[in-house]
Amino acid sequence: MIQLDNVSKSFGSGKTVVSNVSFTVNEGEIMVLLGTSGSGKTTTLRMINRLTDPSSGSIYVNGTSVTTQQPETLRRGIGYVLQNNGLFPHYTVAENIAIVPELSNWDKKRITDRTAVLMEKLHLAADEYLHVYPHQLSGGQQQRVGLARALAADPPVLLMDEPFGALDPVTRASIRKEFRNLDELRSKTVIIVTHDVQEAFELGTYICLMDKGIVQQVGTPAELLFSPANDFVHAFFEEQRLLLELKALKLTTIRQWLNNTTHENATLNGNNSCWEALEQTTEHDIVTVQFEDKISTINTNALMDAVKQYKHGLL
Numbered sequence: 001m002i003q004l005d006n007v008s009k010s011f012g013s014g015k016t017v018v019s020n021v022s023f024t025v026n027e028g029e030i031m032v033l034l035g036t037s038g039s040g041k042t043t044t045l046r047m048i049n050r051l052t053d054p055s056s057g058s059i060y061v062n063g064t065s066v067t068t069q070q071p072e073t074l075r076r077g078i079g080y081v082l083q084n085n086g087l088f089p090h091y092t093v094a095e096n097i098a099i100v101p102e103l104s105n106w107d108k109k110r111i112t113d114r115t116a117v118l119m120e121k122l123h124l125a126a127d128e129y130l131h132v133y134p135h136q137l138s139g140g141q142q143q144r145v146g147l148a149r150a151l152a153a154d155p156p157v158l159l160m161d162e163p164f165g166a167l168d169p170v171t172r173a174s175i176r177k178e179f180r181n182l183d184e185l186r187s188k189t190v191i192i193v194t195h196d197v198q199e200a201f202e203l204g205t206y207i208c209l210m211d212k213g214i215v216q217q218v219g220t221p222a223e224l225l226f227s228p229a230n231d232f233v234h235a236f237f238e239e240q241r242l243l244l245e246l247k248a249l250k251l252t253t254i255r256q257w258l259n260n261t262t263h264e265n266a267t268l269n270g271n272n273s274c275w276e277a278l279e280q281t282t283e284h285d286i287v288t289v290q291f292e293d294k295i296s297t298i299n300t301n302a303l304m305d306a307v308k309q310y311k312h313g314l315l
């Protein structure tokens, strides 16, 4: 768990770049720090692992104030992923992944086994890539190794600063999908900095939207879209509103407007987003959704009609 209580940061010149930020992220949740350039996202993240210290306020990681811990001890429990992967160029993939387990004195077999598990989960063929150097990998592969390194010692907390920012859109979308499906995340508290709105909606349990160092709203993606706290929040999502609405809305939210059939072999469930359903109806015309209390078959029109009716109910 990570908790920020009224955290502020001013640099030497006296300019306050983070102002009274408060939020809590629990185990199994992802908080996305989203905002315009210079809004204080990275500074907020760096205060959590003490790369910089707050000017005022408190930060707790798993119930302990970060300022009462030695930075090195604190950071051993925190996986950190950066945009440019931060891999050591003269270490092989295996050596890069092993850094924190080595520092924690794991025995060789445990390190080898853990590395093999992570390579498989992150779709890196061990026989091909284990003993090569970072410059011999593509950007996407390097980012996967960076992620494996951050996860290696199974830290309870993961901080990620624009982790997919340097990748092309196609690679970015596929790594993002793999990341979201990692079973490792269920037991971790994760904070991701991004300025990519779609990424925030795909990954965030919650989004903390910042502007000029001030939190404008913290909430689920759907809350920010459908109940914006102010004009800034409303305007921030305007350009991509329909796409974001489909990503933020789960099928279960619109199920009362979907039919009831006895069809079997459902491919989707209520937790899938309307966007995921749209991707499938575009490809297959008709898809089946298993809800807790019923099964529905939908096509694109039925889906979009149900979304429209849900939105009409909000007016």
Ligand SMILES: Nc1ncnc2c1ncn2[C@@H]1O[C@H](COP(=O)(O)OP(=O)(O)OP(=O)(O)O)[C@@H](O)[C@H]1O
Pocket (backbone or CB within 6 Å): 011, 012, 017, 035, 036, 037, 038, 039, 040, 041, 042, 043, 044, 195
């Ligand atoms: N070490 C520093 N000394 C002085 N000012 C700093 C320092 N680090 C950051 N800042 C300033 O703090 C403000 C917030 O920067 P920060 O990197 O946290 O924003 P950000 O939202 O992550 O932006 P971006 O998306 O562009 O990375 C900026 O105006 C930046 O110039």
